[in-house]
Amino acid sequence: MVSDDPTTKLAIGKTILDAANLPGPAPGPPPTPTSSPPPTPRTNSQGPFLDGVLVKLQISYWTGRRSLHSEDLGLNAEAIPDIFALGSKMIVPKNTISLFGKVRAKADYSLTQLSFPFPLSDAHFVPYTVLPKVMEALETQKVRFDAAVGDFLSHYAEYHEQLVAEYPEHKEALTRAFIPSESLKARFGFQMTFYSISVPRGMRVKAITGIRAVREAKAKQDAIAAIQQKYEIEFKRQMDDFLGQSVVMLRQRVTGVVKSVAVQMEKGDLNNRSLKSLRQVIQSFRDLNFMSDNAVETALNNLERSMPVGVGELSDESVSMQFVKALNVVEQVAKGNKVARVVERYGRKMILE
Numbered sequence: 001m002v003s004d005d006p007t008t009k010l011a012i013g014k015t016i017l018d019a020a021n022l023p024g025p026a027p028g029p030p031p032t033p034t035s036s037p038p039p040t041p042r043t044n045s046q047g048p049f050l051d052g053v054l055v056k057l058q059i060s061y062w063t064g065r066r067s068l069h070s071e072d073l074g075l076n077a078e079a080i081p082d083i084f085a086l087g088s089k090m091i092v093p094k095n096t097i098s099l100f101g102k103v104r105a106k107a108d109y110s111l112t113q114l115s116f117p118f119p120l121s122d123a124h125f126v127p128y129t130v131l132p133k134v135m136e137a138l139e140t141q142k143v144r145f146d147a148a149v150g151d152f153l154s155h156y157a158e159y160h161e162q163l164v165a166e167y168p169e170h171k172e173a174l175t176r177a178f179i180p181s182e183s184l185k186a187r188f189g190f191q192m193t194f195y196s197i198s199v200p201r202g203m204r205v206k207a208i209t210g211i212r213a214v215r216e217a218k219a220k221q222d223a224i225a226a227i228q229q230k231y232e233i234e235f236k237r238q239m240d241d242f243l244g245q246s247v248v249m250l251r252q253r254v255t256g257v258v259k260s261v262a263v264q265m266e267k268g269d270l271n272n273r274s275l276k277s278l279r280q281v282i283q284s285f286r287d288l289n290f291m292s293d294n295a296v297e298t299a300l301n302n303l304e305r306s307m308p309v310g311v312g313e314l315s316d317e318s319v320s321m322q323f324v325k326a327l328n329v330v331e332q333v334a335k336g337n338k339v340a341r342v343v344e345r346y347g348r349k350m351i352l353e
Helices: 006-019 098-112 131-166 168-176 211-267 272-288 294-306 311-315 317-336 339-349
Strands: 052-060 065-067 088-090 124-127 189-195
Touching (some): 052 098, 052 131, 098 124, 124 131, 131 168, 211 272, 211 294, 211 339, 272 294, 294 317, 311 317
Antiparallel strands (some): 052 124, 052 189, 065 088
């Protein structure tokens, strides 16, 4: 987990953003050795966005389908009732476009496993601690995607001919539906967008002169101030909801594995693969714990220390009892420690100017 020192977090966040060519925090003079770190080295309207960044993944690809028309089936359009829809037809074999769906699923999984769903813009919040992993995973899938697009387009006409040969009775309909390959390229896309959001700041009315004009300007400025306050309150509410849901989600990931291991222990069928999964979820919690859910992380650290290297060690009753006790403590702490307290402690980053 990243140090709670705000200066350290600021430096780490800026380094990662520079590497990703993303907008980072505004530069400033480094603190002198004798000075203490500033209590809030962030613009308060940034919310959690000095601890992470929003990532929006947009992947699109052609499905290999065209609209199905009545003449494609030798039917009279007037004979088809309005309650029926003809749907679509494939104009290339299904297996030629199946890889695109697999790549998108893998990319989506890579992002969701190392992030938190964000309530706006269909994006995910990625803590800086795992941003390099996320970028590497997504870049890997983008390379696969781009290679698959190139391969598909270079063989597209051939794939179409294969389908026509397989269904000669529908040759006319399939030929009529053929799309030139050069117009297909735009239907494939793999885009990653990295960004943060904040409440608009500094809304002002232009300076004017004249008593009446000044009064009108003041009224407008008061109205703007009210709007500003409204948006700040709504922004904070949405951020608090997001933070609370993120704490709950991260805890649920852990307790789900912990419960599964506890049940296996009770039944006597725990295996080394389950122990490996438990170690992985503990490390994942540390990586994603940007809000410093310290009570749960401490319980997980104790659990990790009590874990056997392999299931063979559980034959020792003292090892087994200590391990079971640590499992129970994690579950109790995750349930008993209030989520609101974690959000409240983190709230110093959510205060709006």
